[in-house]
Amino acid sequence: MILAKMVIEDFKQFRGKQEIEFPSSGIIAVMGPNGAGKTTIFEAIEWCLYKPTRLKTEDIVPRGTAARPRVHVTLEDPRTGTRHVVERAVGGSQTIKASVYREDDLEKPLAQGTRDVTAFVATHLVGLSHAAFVATFFTRQKELTYFGALGETDRRREVGRLLGYETIALAQAAIGEQRADAGLRARGLASQIENELRDRDFDVEWAELDRALAAADQEVVAAEEAFARAEAEWQRLRAEAEDLLEQERQDAEFARAEAQIEGKVQSARERLDAAVASLANLDLVARNRAVALPIATGLADHQAERARQDAAFARYQEQQALDAAVAREVDGAARVASTAQARVLKTTTPDVPEWTWWPDGSHDLPRAIRRLRAVATALDPRAARDRVNVSHALVTLEKERDATAKKWRNCAQTLESVQAEERHILVEGDPEAALTRHREARQRAGDARADAAAEANGIGQERAAREVIVQRLRQTRFEGDENLCPTCRRPFAEHEIATMVATFEEGIAALRQREAAAVARRSAAEREQGVLDQAITAEDARLARLSHARARIERGTEMTAGAQEAAEDAEAQLAECLASSGRQAVPMAEEITREERYADAVEVIVAVTPSLEEWEETALLHRAAAEEARRARAGLGDVTYDPEAHKAAEVAVNEAQTATTRIEGFDQQLAERPALEATRARSEAEVAEHQQARVTVVAQRAALGFEKVRLDQATARRDQAHQSERAALTARNDASQRREHVRRDREQLRKDQERLEGLVRRADEAQREHGLLGELYDTFKQFDQYVAGRVTPHFAEQTGDLLATVTGGRYDHVTFDQNYGIKVYDGPDEAFPITAFSGGEHDVIALCARLALSRLVGGQAATPPSFLVLDEVFGALDRDRRGHVLDTLGALAGTSEAYRQLFIISHVDDIRQSSIFDDILRITEEDDGSRIERMGLTLDGPVEEG
DSSP, X not given: OEEEEEEEEEETTEEEEEEEEOOSSEXXXXXXXXXXXXXXXXXXXXXXXXXXXXXXXXXXXXXXXXXXXXXXXXXXXXXXXXXXXXXXXEOGXXXXXXXEEETTOTTSOSEESHHHHHHHIIIIXXXXXXXXXXXXXXXXXXXXXXXXXXXXXXHHHHHXXXXXXXXXXXXXXXXXXXXXXXXXXXXXXHHHHHHHHTTOOHXXXXXHHHHHHHHHHHHHHHHHXXXXXXXXXXXXXXXXXXXXXXXXHHHHHHHHHHHHHHHHHHHHHHHHHHHXXXXXXXXXXXXXXXXXXXXXXXXXXXXXXXXXXXXXXXXXXXXXXXXXXXXXXXXXXHHHHXXXXXXXXXXXXXTSTTOOOOGGGGTTHHHHHHHHHHHHHTOOHHHHHXXXXXXXXXXXXXXXXXHHHHHHHHHHHHHHHHHHHHHXXXXXXXXXXXXXXXXXXXXXXXXXXXXXXXXXXXXXXXXHHHHHHHHHHHHOOOOSGGGBOTTTOOBOOHHHHHHHHHHHHHHHHHHHXXXXXXXXXXXXHHHHHHHHHHHHHHHHHHHHHHHXXXXXXXXXXXXXXXXXXXXXXXXXXXHHHHHHHTOSXXXXXXXXXXXXXXXXXXXXXXXXXXXXXXXXXXXXXXXXXXXXXXXXXXXXXXXXXXXXXXXXXXXXXXXXXXXXXXXXXXXXXXXXXXXXXXXXXXHHHHHHHHHHHHHHHHHHHHHHOOOHHHHHHHHHHHHHHHHHHHHHHHHHHHHHHHHHHHHHHHHHHHHHHHHHHHHHHHHHHHHHHHHHHHHHHHHHHTHHXXXXXXXXXXHHHHHHHHHHHHTTTSOOOEEEOTTOOEEEESSSSOEEEGGGSOHHHHHHHHHHXXXXXXXXXXXXXXXXXXXXXXXXXXXXXOHHHHHHHHHHHHHHTTSSGGGSEEEEEESOGGGGGOTTOSEEEEEEEETTEEEEEEEEEETTEEEEOO
16 A cells, blocks of 8 residues: 555644645655654655644644644555545544545445444545554664664563564553552451451341330330320410400401591591682682783784784795705806816826816806716727737737747756766766776675674684683693593693694684784775775765756756747737737837827726716706796795784784683682582591591490400410420420430441451452453463564564675574564574674664565554654765765665555755655645745756746
8 A cells, every 4th residue: 555645724833725646656755844844744644644642733823823734645555556645634523534445436436434434544545553564664763773783671562562572561560550559459448347247246236226216115105195285285275365366367457447437537637728818719719810801802813913923924935945045057058168177177188188177167057067078078088098908918928038048048057067077077987887886896895894804703713612621731630630632642742732732822822823814804895895985976976966967958948949939939929919909119118108198198088078968957057046046036026024013913813812722721710619619528427427437436445344464464374385286396396306316326226237248258259350351461471472472573584684685694683582682694604793783784774674564564464554754764874874874875775565655754965966766745834834846956956847
């Protein structure tokens, strides 16, 4: 499964929508400064396929925006060509939407919803869990140190995590915690049971509670009998008090009746006094009516005089309105003339001399406006503006012709310069052939170094063994039966031992000479390798320069042809435009300025034309309205009006109307006299009647004979009896509560027995659980070693295959111990740990191990990923070690389906000069977010395509 295409939109540093098409195979560099978003591209792929919990929604939204991230990843199976599309996006309310479908059947989703899509990817599309996918797909710098710099425990833990066995370790830790918790619970429960049973005897407690319950029952019976007696006495005394309370109520009723009668007497007397006062007021009203009567009789004469004055005032107002109308229309005509004159004078221009305001225009405005309309109608604004536009177009075409011609000349000159550079590079011969020679010589030097090192190592071991023998011969005293000659069974003589030591020392000296010669040959071979490495580096650089120059020549030839074609097209367009406009040459700036000024003036004048029509119509309307008002004014004749006489007539009418209104009110008041006299007589009778009723009520109250002292005494006896009844009730309730307390104590005792029995059962269960978890923990403890024993042979085999590929078969046998420590065989029998190798070889071995680990994990998938990301693996390497790793990757690319696509993320800019890359993506930072650009080649070197 390879990456075919990706669409990323509003994801972390990337704002807006960006699309990437990936090559189907090869090594792709992803370059850019730290923080630009290189790793973010592959985090977006991981989020789209699996949505890991560590990538929270709020963390992927671009900062300072309310955007909704969306990622679209197309995966292709290179065996069948089938392409699947996975989409995941943030919707409204931060919800996640996801779907997966075949690219050739977009209408039928294979899965929808974030959980279902993740499950489909893990089980069907890729066939790897998220953790296994990341271990296969992503390699970071620190992961290359697992096999060299880490201790055994850390290395076993980290490699196990990449293999997906971290879950087993976590499960073992969880089981250990559960086992400890079960043991703690068992001990705690046992201690609790012991503490609670220490001072308790349930049989004794039951006997005591049974005796207490019997006593409480007897106490309740006695209390209920006492309460019955107290309640009967209280009921008797309460009835006696209620009889006296009834007498008190009747006495109060008589008192209220007496008070009500007294109130009625007072009300009747008040009505009597009011009637007498009202009759006295009617006498005053009769006198006032006699005074107003003469004034009201002259109302008709005063109204006739006011009508005559109103008619004179109306003719006067009409005369004033007509005079104002004439003045208004004359003023309106003058304003229209002023407006038209101002507008024409504002738009007057020397380019249209006929457009001007004549001095007599205000006296005969309609005639002046008709003349101006004729001038405006004769003008053609579109033709004037078209001429200006053609002039500007000619100037633009002339500039384009000059610019394209200049670009053509520059391209031709640059192409010639690059071709000269190519010839200069080839003066020293073909760099590819030189590289082949140097690499073959370096291989021979490497073989010689390895042979010399092996020879020196073997001689050194033999020399060391002989030196040990010499040392033992010198330190041993050959006495006794155990030191006899094994052949003749006689003791060794001193001269014989000396002869043996001398013989061994001669051999050791010869071995030292041979060892020194082998070391010298190895050093010479290493120096030769260094010289050849420098030569290879130089030829690599020359080949890169040659490839760069040839790419620029190819691009330059294409660009020069394009520039020539563009220049010829620009020249033809300019000639065509001149011919169609009827001009011989491109106009000068002064001529264009005059044309623009004339076109502007014509457009302004034509724009005034609608206003001219409106002003002419308005002037005619003002003239007609003024003439009509003058005729109406003449029709009124002479008008005479006296304001003072009009005012006096109005005052006389108002006074007569007021007197008439007052007489009407007086008559209404005088009509009430009979009713007031009747009210007076009725009130006098009511007073006498209510006084007699009061005498009757006083006699009835005296006959009742109610005494307040007797009621107070009966109430006191009743209250005392009630208190005794309440006390007896309280005593009964207290006895019942004490009996209930005893019953509750018995229930609590029963619950305590059951709870302690439950604690005993839980303690037994916790102890059994502790034992079972202990056995399970020990089983998991052995799993780590079992896994290492099963995995390491396959791991070593794949690492050895990769190492053989990149070293040309020199190292092809690798082993791993139970802690995943590496040993590399140099020959059939001699193995060295990774720490024994030089920096470049160390890096190559570690990289092969990490890539083999990815292949091992990825091989579990139904359709294993054929793409791998190396994230900043060059950051801690110097230039030479970076070169070794790049050469390794170049050798591995395409050797296996697992490495069909290799993505290398780096901020180290010089690695893009390597010849291993098939494509380069560059991430740039801009004000509105990061951008993904595919780098190409131009005549001036690598640039970013925009």
